[in-house]
Amino acid sequence: MAKYLLLKHYRGAPAPVNNVPMDQWTPEEVTAHVQFMHDFAARLEKTGEFVHGQALAPEGAWVRYDGEGRPPVTDGPFPETKDLIAGWMVIDVDSYERAVELAGELSAAPGAGGKPIHEWLEVRPCLAEPPTITE
Amino acid sequence: MDEALLRSLTPSVLTILVRRGADFAAAEDAVQDALVEALRVWPADPPRDAKGWLVTVAWRKFLDATRAEAARRRREYRVEEEPAPGPAPAVDDTLQLYFLCAHPSLSPASAVALTLRAVGGLTTRQIAQAYLVPETTMAQRISRAKRTVSGVRFDQPGDVATVLRVLYLVFNEGYSGDVDLAAEAIRLTRQLAAAIDHPEVAGLLALMLLHHARRAARTASDGSLVPLAQQDRGRWDTALIAEGVGILQAALARDRLGEFQAQAAIAALHADAPTAEETDWVQIVEWYDELTRLTDSPVVRLNRAVAVGEADGPRAGLAALAALDDSLPRHAAVAAYLHERDGDLATAARLYAEAAHKAPNLAERDHLTRQAARLNSRRCR
Numbered sequence: 001m002a003k004y005l006l007l008k009h010y011r012g013a014p015a016p017v018n019n020v021p022m023d024q025w026t027p028e029e030v031t032a033h034v035q036f037m038h039d040f041a042a043r044l045e046k047t048g049e050f051v052h053g054q055a056l057a058p059e060g061a062w063v064r065y066d067g068e069g070r071p072p073v074t075d076g077p078f079p080e081t082k083d084l085i086a087g088w089m090v091i092d093v094d095s096y097e098r099a100v101e102l103a104g105e106l107s108a109a110p111g112a113g114g115k116p117i118h119e120w121l122e123v124r125p126c127l128a129e130p131p132t133i134t135e
Numbered sequence: 136m137d138e139a140l141l142r143s144l145t146p147s148v149l150t151i152l153v154r155r156g157a158d159f160a161a162a163e164d165a166v167q168d169a170l171v172e173a174l175r176v177w178p179a180d181p182p183r184d185a186k187g188w189l190v191t192v193a194w195r196k197f198l199d200a201t202r203a204e205a206a207r208r209r210r211e212y213r214v215e216e217e218p219a220p221g222p223a224p225a226v227d228d229t230l231q232l233y234f235l236c237a238h239p240s241l242s243p244a245s246a247v248a249l250t251l252r253a254v255g256g257l258t259t260r261q262i263a264q265a266y267l268v269p270e271t272t273m274a275q276r277i278s279r280a281k282r283t284v285s286g287v288r289f290d291q292p293g294d295v296a297t298v299l300r301v302l303y304l305v306f307n308e309g310y311s312g313d314v315d316l317a318a319e320a321i322r323l324t325r326q327l328a329a330a331i332d333h334p335e336v337a338g339l340l341a342l343m344l345l346h347h348a349r350r351a352a353r354t355a356s357d358g359s360l361v362p363l364a365q366q367d368r369g370r371w372d373t374a375l376i377a378e379g380v381g382i383l384q385a386a387l388a389r390d391r392l393g394e395f396q397a398q399a400a401i402a403a404l405h406a407d408a409p410t411a412e413e414t415d416w417v418q419i420v421e422w423y424d425e426l427t428r429l430t431d432s433p434v435v436r437l438n439r440a441v442a443v444g445e446a447d448g449p450r451a452g453l454a455a456l457a458a459l460d461d462s463l464p465r466h467a468a469v470a471a472y473l474h475e476r477d478g479d480l481a482t483a484a485r486l487y488a489e490a491a492h493k494a495p496n497l498a499e500r501d502h503l504t505r506q507a508a509r510l511n512s513r514r515c516r
Binding site: 021022023024025026027029030031034035038055057058059 | 359487497500505507
């Protein structure tokens with residue numbers, strides 16, 4: 001088993017096919033979308049492939065050390081141009097192929113008109129712990 | 136084995152040890168050891184006096200631990216000073232522990248963790264689960280808190296307001312994990328109310344009961360939020376409401392108003408209305424005026440604007456809102472609601488979307504997104 005991180009972006013990913021902002025959907029479409037995400041996570045919990053998931057607030061800042069005795073530098077709380085992560089899910093699956101398959105399913109979450117969003121998700125393998133026995 | 140009994144005895148046993156001069160951290164360890172011993176011994180040989188048994192064993196554990204470190208002379212001195220073990224009276228022992236755990240030198244997070252552990256008798260694992268942090272993290276937080284208060288004198292009267300703030304934090308933390316922190320906060324506040332005669336303690340207890348009474352109606356089966364106006368009032372717990380109102384009335388009668396009593400009064404007016412339309416908004420505005428006087432909190436002013444909007448119409452609400460900083464949490468959501476009631480659906484939809492963007496949790500974000508979607512789809516179709 002290997003762990004993969006599925007990243008959902010607010011900004012920075014290529015535009016999804018069905019690119020309508022969520023507040024322009026109908027309430028039923030929003031509900032269907034939320035339900036889909038719930039069901040997806042619940043199904044992976046049953047198969048033992050779910051590790052963790054978390055949604056993030058849309059605001060983020062870059063922060064950097066600015067030298068001894070000085071407060072850290074930030075680029076401010078409302079950056080307009082940088083990539084932003086909307087949330088993540090960590091899954092623990094048998095193969096890269098399975099990770100891609102699941103990301104594909106997640107990307108099919110329904111959006112406006114009840115049709116899949118076709119949103120781009122980033123799939124990143126987590127680096128593993130070194131094995132106990134090396135030789 | 137009665138685990139609830141053990142848990143309810145833990146704080147007073149701990150208090151007795153500290154009263155006898157044990158350092159807080161060492162006393163806590165000794166009590167934990169005694170609890171483990173109780174779990175082992177009691178099933179076969181239940182004691183006649185559970186508390187006396189625990190005090191005796193915990194004190195012995197404390198001495199054993201001290202013995203390992205301290206000089207022989209000091210140990211003998213302590214043994215000589217030891218009062219006879221036996222039934223220890225009065226719940227108000229625990230009171231000191233509340234004050235210690237809410238000591239102003241602790242951060243709110245540490246005070247909460249320490250209170251749940253020392254007064255509530257929860258295990259570190261349970262507290263960690265409730266706050267969704269690893270157990271080791273919570274263990275560190277608690278032992279750091281114990282170190283912070285270990286030099287604090289135990290016989291000083293504490294500040295009730297600090298204790299109440301900590302309990303209110305626990306209550307608001309809500310429902311994650313397998314420990315129901317809201318119920319736990321109510322249990323601890325009940326204990327406190329039994330031990331101390333103070334109208335604000337009663338006010339906080341009433342407030343918690345009144346909120347708790349509406350809990351089942353607050354979320355739909357799919358986990359989404361149900362706003363107060365749309366809640367099924369048949370699902371409110373009328374027994375809890377009656378109890379909360381009774382406690383509140385007794386507290387108000389003493390004419391020492393505080394912010395928790397005022398908040399409870401508002402909650403009681405909501406609980407009292409048979410339908411959302413029949414809510415006595417005029418009186419609620421009056422209570423918000425009292426609350427503003429007591430706290431001068433911008434959040435209270437924001438809530439007051441909502442109440443004004445209901446009592447005197449959305450224009451009046453928007454006027455009250457205009458005096459407030461729009462960077463306040465939930466400002467956009469309140470503005471959206473008032474604009475919608477005023478008939479300006481385009482502005483309302485935009486503000487709901489903005490509010491969703493700033494929402495502090497998923498349930499709220501989804502709720503606000505649905506509100507924006509509802510207005511947008513109505514305008515487009």
